[in-house]
Amino acid sequence: MISRRDLKLIAALALALAALGGCEETVPDRPAVESARIELARGDFLAAQVFLDRALDEGTPREELAALLGEAALLAGNLQVAREWLAPGEFSEQTRARGFRLLGRLEMAEGNLPAAGAAFDQSYRVRPDNAELWVDIGRLRYRGGEQLEAIEAAERALAIDPDNGEALRFRGQLARDAEGLIKGAELLGRALESQPDNIDLRVEYAATLGDAGRADEALQVLREEDGSAAATPRGLFVQAVIAARGGQFRLSRNLLTKSGLQRDDLASAHLLSAIIDLQKGNYASAAQALDRLYTRQPDNARIRDLLAFALSRDGGERELVYRFATTASSGSGSAYLRTLVGRAYEALGNRERAAMFLDLAAIGQANLSVLPSMTPYELLAISGSGNGGGLETRDYVRSAIAGREAVAAVRRARDFAKRFPGSADAQAILGDAEFARGNKRAAREAYARSARVRRPWPLALRLAGAQDSPESARELLEDYVRDNPMNGEAAAILADALAAEGDWERAIRLLDHSMGLGMVRVPWVLAARSVGALQLDDRETALDFALAAHDLQPMNPLAISALIAALPEREEAARRELEAKLRSLGTG
Template identity: 45%
Template sequence: MPAAGKAFDRALKTAPNDPELWVDIARLRYRGGEQKQALMASRKALALGPRNPAALLLSAQLVRDAQGNAAALPLFERGLEAAPNDPDLLADYAATLGELGRATDMLAVVRRFAAAAPGDRRALYLQAVLAARAGNHDLARSLLQRSGDLDREMPAAILLLALVDLDNGNPAVAAQGFDRLLSLQPDNVRVQALLARALAVAGNDRELIARFAGTADDRYTALLVGRAYENLGDRAKAAPFLDRALRDPLPAHLAALPPAASLEVTTLRGTADGPNTVALVRGLIAARRTRDARAKAEEWLKRHPGSGEAMALAGDAALAARDPRGALRCYRAAAAVRRPWPLTKRMAAALEASGKSASAEALVTAQLAGEPSNAEAAMMLSRRLAARGERKRAELLKAHAAAHGG
């Protein structure tokens, strides 16, 4: 990375007004954890090339990260006016339309993409997504298999193929896919639940118990573990898991994720890099040493002031230390770079703790508008509306969540 930075510095001396050079600089800075500086470089690129496809693509991607899918569409459309057959613009535009639930429009763009770049495997993946969402699992599998090794290289494609296998009556094969993805993303709680379901459907009760009995904190996984014990004839061990599964649903709340390694190990590793810093701060929060957690997170942020991840980590430490206003300052700075759903949830919790319930609701509502398939956001709003007596709207949102896998 430092060598690449020096090479770009030399290039700037000879081509300071090249928009695509500024695009490359922005992407390097983003990958290097300097997201604020990346935003500035992307704005420079767009100012130098307001019709440059690469500059418009980058700006659309950054706007989508921070402001949501709908906000990015005009930038994609401007880019395609300048370069109607640009494969990268077509691929991202199609995916963004899909996330907004505009399947018909997505299909039209995917067809344009396939015609413009017949050898591009992303077109097959996007078509597979559309087929899977329409319930045509055989077609989705066929398209993924035609994409070469994409279903082994790309996390989203691994997930899609495993879901297709699970829905198509091949749970053992699906479990292998979820397991492979979990090895890449060990903290992905949705994939953990999907793996537990695949093992349960496949009848692998002993493996299900071995993997999830010690971590079955959510009601669904607890239900699966309890049923697995019942299948093995051990009702005594099944009982506490089934009791946990059948308890009244608790209101939505945040909980500290357990660290992947012991605090002794993470303390020895220190703050050498981002993953080690996250592990250390999580360990300190879990040990209720919130002052130390905050100090380490703020130290990391000072070393990487342009990093959205560092801002979010400092916000987590502040929230754990019961300083919601301090957490909000950090979360808002992080959200200006990128605002995924997990960050929105933490921001909403910090707003609630600051006495700003209406702002929390508006934030989740905006997230759902940009991600109509977000079942968790729909249920969060449904519970809120039901609590204040707006039963009709609450039921509509509940039905929407159920239709999207909630």
């Protein structure tokens, strides 16, 4: 832990070096307290500490400096020293609002949310119209499960000061989750304009641009000013992700290693490392990393499917079927996981089981899939006193839906949503329960409330599925794809909706875009692209895509149908054979 004495020595050295570097410049003769405020605004707690120690030595009363000294300690991550200055609440009249606001931040950092709320209340009594206080209140509400109320707090902050950097940043973070990457990036960019020296904000803005597919802009943002943001661990990680997306896996590995974030045990860094290993053919190493991640995040379908893929490539067919056959056969199993399990059974010589899973993969799945709970429904029902937390309620509802106990699921979900009306998770759970019961209107309303806070792709897909008309569903999908242009699955499903309306030109553009984002090995996407080519009278392209879809999944009805349509007239025998296969699947 860095002590106050250590901070003083380091800060003095830093200030001396700064003086050596800029000895030819004229430094304004400001009071020490004013200079400390300027340095704190820049995020330079070391320089601020020097000026604050100077002010103490000059006899400035402690109550004038307590808030500033506490803020410097908070920025340094020294919570113990911060508490020494902030907890007594001995602030001057001019610094009282700031001091209690910082005390609230300290309590939040230590996980004491009620105490944080009490400190913010003290600050509010002194200065209610403070934008940064409302940002802190919003963050407290968000952490406390009152996400809808957090949005209201962010909007209150911007109403007070529309150009406040912290308010814009918080609103941008909220918008990124609920309104998409483009809107989030716009607000974060505005925040950076007001705080160009904020390196953390610069990296966050660059990461959001990168996730939105604007890699060149992201790199430019990192390299602006003095370029120091690009050299930070998270700045290097953002560049590593961009390099991987561009197929430069060696560069990505070098940047990831240089960041040191794997040593810090950051989950996203381990995931990127595993993806690089998969691309380089290091399947055993990838499987080990993904196994550790899956243990931490058992509901993460992406990690699950990547782990299954790694096992399939590393000769781990027995482990693959042992761990994932049950999940693959359930409603939560993706078509990709079912295919991997089927191929693993083929490799083990069990053709009957292989055929079952490959048929399941070909059939597809409903939009609303239920992730099974690890706790049996009967035990959850016994413990379900109605006062369970979010995770227990989620598991109960999942198990009840899976066990066709929709009434029990709705009862528990409604109770949970009533107790936590501002929780996005509570509203999403309620939407699932209402959807399973067949009440699409109630499901739609609950999903919409949840989407005001967070709109991940699974929720967006559920919300689209709960609409009353195909047109409404398509409009929602269009909004999502516009705001999240790097989601290949969303682009493909929107293409399917446009194709159903006869808009094949837009559908084909979206299908090509989705295949560039990783959907090139999804049979129904290839089949749809084949049909699109036929609509434009491009029979050669149609045949190529139909053959690719059929090669990936020979029992997929869509792939079979596309190939039948794309075959040249002279291939009559092959057509009859395919038609017979389609009839055997009960879809011909």
